[in-house]
Amino acid sequence: MSLVPLPSSIIPFLEPYLPREKNDRPFVTLTWAQSIDSRIAAAPGTQTKISHPETKTMTHYLRAYHDAILVGIGTVLADDPKLTCRYGNFSKIRPVVVDPAAKWDYSKSTISTLCQELKALAPIILTNREAEPLKENVELLQSHGGSYRALQFLLEYEHNWIEVLRELHACDIKSVMIEGGAKVINSLLVSENLVDSVIVTIGPVFLGKQGVEVSPPAGLELQDVAWWRGTTDSVMAARLITLPEVEDLDETTE
Numbered sequence: 001m002s003l004v005p006l007p008s009s010i011i012p013f014l015e016p017y018l019p020r021e022k023n024d025r026p027f028v029t030l031t032w033a034q035s036i037d038s039r040i041a042a043a044p045g046t047q048t049k050i051s052h053p054e055t056k057t058m059t060h061y062l063r064a065y066h067d068a069i070l071v072g073i074g075t076v077l078a079d080d081p082k083l084t085c086r087y088g089n090f091s092k093i094r095p096v097v098v099d100p101a102a103k104w105d106y107s108k109s110t111i112s113t114l115c116q117e118l119k120a121l122a123p124i125i126l127t128n129r130e131a132e133p134l135k136e137n138v139e140l141l142q143s144h145g146g147s148y149r150a151l152q153f154l155l156e157y158e159h160n161w162i163e164v165l166r167e168l169h170a171c172d173i174k175s176v177m178i179e180g181g182a183k184v185i186n187s188l189l190v191s192e193n194l195v196d197s198v199i200v201t202i203g204p205v206f207l208g209k210q211g212v213e214v215s216p217p218a219g220l221e222l223q224d225v226a227w228w229r230g231t232t233d234s235v236m237a238a239r240l241i242t243l244p245e246v247e248d249l250d251e252t253t254e
């Protein structure tokens with residue numbers, strides 16, 4: 001989809017939610033586009049266009065403010081995405097793919113072609129320690145300037161995000177835009193104190209019960225909520241209610 005001019009009112013709307021410096025981990029923006037019935041695709045393994053061109057442009061505007069863009073392997077296999085920033089001066093953003101079992105055949109991907117043509121930064125692929133990526137992919141990725149990084153992934157996804165963010169911090173990534181898919185979003189929504197901004201595009205469509213649902217395992221509240229209304233879509237920007245850090249808890253109990 002080609003981009004359209006960014007509606008000027010989006011700039012002040014998003015400004016309070018843009019990345020700012022953090023010391024201990026990258027700033028995390030969690031963002032996706034969903035239907036009215038909270039679906040991000042019409043069926044598993046498929047890509048569904050939900051955003052209007054102006055909110056798609058907004059996504060690329062947001063990408064321009066981040067060092068990296070992260071998605072799960074389910075999204076890469078379904079969408080074969082570009083994960084580039086096509087807004088403004090086409091600033092370079094680093095793709096990060098969470099692929100514990102090293103399922104992705106990087107050599108056959110659109111991202112690999114873009115890297116070959118020097119149109120994109122090569123990805124960081126996060127695998128489990130036991131996974132064995134194909135030698136051909138390891139070599140190609142390295143020649144493009146990317147890398148496989150092995151982590152100790154746990155079975156429950158929500159317990160892995162601290163280590164993922166620690167690894168990105170070690171790669172000098174100061175901000176990451178996390179775009180999905182559903183397993184990524186649902187597990188991050190219940191990970192305490194890790195998400196700094198949440199930006200959700202809502203398109204005027206129902207995708208039905210076969211769709212890929214965004215719905216965290218437990219309820220949670222949002223705060224600092226702001227809305228933007230476009231031609232067809234609405235966008236919600238918010239923060240998750242954060243729990244006090246352990247030190248703060250200590251202070252209150254003294």
Ligand SMILES: NC(=O)C1=CN([C@@H]2O[C@H](COP(=O)(O)OP(=O)(O)OC[C@H]3O[C@@H](n4cnc5c(N)ncnc54)[C@H](O)[C@@H]3O)[C@@H](O)[C@H]2O)C=CC1
Nearest residue numbers: 032033040041047072073074075157160180181182183184
């Ligand atoms: N409308 C939108 O904004 C977006 C829609 N999508 C759609 O979402 C669908 C894909 O979603 P899902 O199937 O849920 O796949 P996903 O992209 O969330 O990837 C899930 C897989 O990634 C790995 N993974 C993710 N988080 C992990 C963690 N914390 N620890 C360990 N492993 C982890 C696991 O292997 C897991 O099976 C596609 O249909 C895609 O088109 C994806 C992104 C955005």
Ligand SMILES: Nc1nc(O)c(N)c(N[C@@H]2O[C@H](COP(=O)(O)O)[C@@H](O)[C@H]2O)n1
Nearest residue numbers: 033048049050051079081082083084179
């Ligand atoms: N903002 C938005 N609106 C939609 O309707 C979508 N389906 C998505 N999907 C996400 O965008 C990625 C594709 O990015 P590229 O254009 O290929 O760079 C896709 O993988 C999803 O993460 N997003």
